Amino acid sequence: MSETQSNIFNKIENDYKDYGFRAKELAKEGKKLIGHVCSFVPLEIITAAGCLPFRVRGDIHEPITKGDALLETIVCPYYRSVFDLSVKGKYDFLSGLVIPHGCDSMVRSYSAWSYSLPYSYFHFLNIPTVCVESSFEFFNAELNTFRRSLEKFVGRTITDHDLVQAIRIYNETRDRVRALYNLRKIDPPLLSGKELTMALTVGSSLPVDEFNALLDQVLAEVDRRGQSHLKKGPRILIDGACIDNIELINLVEELGGHVVADTICNGARDYFPRTDEGGNPIEALGRRYLDKVNCPKTYRENKTGTFEGDIASRFGDIGTYAKEFKVNGAILYVYKYCDPFGFEVPARKAYYQSINVPLLHLEDVYSAGTMGQLRTRIQAFLEMIG
């Protein structure tokens, strides 16, 4: 038993490399797998339908070949890579795919996905761009439409009780992830950014109960460490969208820094907000996904009337993390052609300046070929703040 525990990080690394290994097994057993991208797909509804949500990933080591014949290169390279792998058959074990209105690339290319891929179920989830009272009314109706479309696909009703159960178990995941993040508040952190992000990435391919069990094993393993095996170094926050390949975080840590906090989709953006329990489950999911997920794709009204007030309310979570995790510097990592993040770069820079956190802004193309260029910049940045 103890041997399997100490090997938990090896297991995670293997599952990370052979992404979807467990999902494929379950598909063979007859489980229906529903692929998704982005933080805006309510996984609770998919799980409540008896299906397995599966986050489709890209691969920075795989050149985009087939995908570019069907999607123009104005689409961001991350999304093109995910699409390219999909049309090359990597995710053919999926039964369906849900794409939300997470950005223009997702909306505009939805039809390309739906006619290029062999899955039997497709659903486009319309997420309001603004976050006011009428948005919630609309979004709740949209969530019920999604619920009914899944019911039709699986041939059974999704009861409120099913949803309540799913909400509870997903909140349990989030509590465990929070506990893991808290272990990085210590200096040096008790587990590395690479270990944590890899575990979360693997988790997004597993049934939620198996993911919770995996997180328990990780927590137990780190607990057994007692003290950190890492050397002290600059504590870094990674700010960005979905960074589902570990190379960037690995590079920071190879160069002596520690990734202790983030805002990324397969990190804090996905796992920090909990869903309220006790009320109407659809309304609670509506609040959680529309309001609590802080993504630049959502326009939030400037209620303060000043620029300073605006950035403080939009990016306040960054300031909270910076304090909580005692961050020495931040890396804003943006994919080329990522419009939601791209538009926000100047405002984000101004915010970092206002909270006195040194910032390195990197624009990248989702390719392993740029690691040398990133190394030059990150090395100089760590040296500067170190």
Place this chain on the structure above:
Amino acid sequence: MAFVLGIDIGSAASKGILLNDQGMQASYECPSGGDFKLTAERIKKELLSQTQKSEKEISRTVATGYGSTLVAFADEVKPDMVCHGKGVSSLLPSVRTVIDVGDLYTKVLHIDGHGSMHNFLLSGKCAGGSGRILQVIAKVLHVKVEEIGELSLKSKKRIDFSTGCAVFAESEAISRLSQEVTKEDLLAGLHRALAAQINSLVERIGVEQDVAMVGGGARDVGLVQALKEVRNQDILVPPNPHMTAALGAALIAMEGLKDKIET
């Protein structure tokens, strides 16, 4: 007497400086070539033979530059911008903004009075705005890269060169030559276009006076002049501006030595 070595393996050229507490004792530069390890060994050997010293007399080596991690005998590796800051500050203490025009990138950094860097910005991922374009054009014109600065200053009617991209510049240069544009006017136009691109990088990070220009690009008097004109401000250029990272590396090695003795 303790000697230290600073070695800068750049993407195009490699440089080395041997230092003791009396100052610089020897310097050497050569093309980086395809084998950075061999180049580093060659520089060390050359510096030792210039000073008739033995390897044992080098107390500390700091490596920097693109190939720095391949310098097997280095005690420490430092980012090149950090080294440029130290090197420039030792030569020109009033400088607060350093523009390094290298082969692969142009870098702008802010330093304090001790040469410590506190902000920086690099040019984009392609060779646009870097020194590589100067070598490309020298080849097209069949002149030595060392000569293009002087040639450019002789221009009587500078052309408008539309690109700062090293790849497109080559085809634009060839098409301009077919329109009977002189080498001098073409080079002046190219320098102006490159200077404008460098300046936009400088403006993005902002300027603290004084400003110095270093790197291989700063040896090109035509480019320096063009940047002065674009900015309408003076720019300081230290002697041997391509050596400042190697010098900074040597100075950091010297500091490391002192720390060691003190502790």
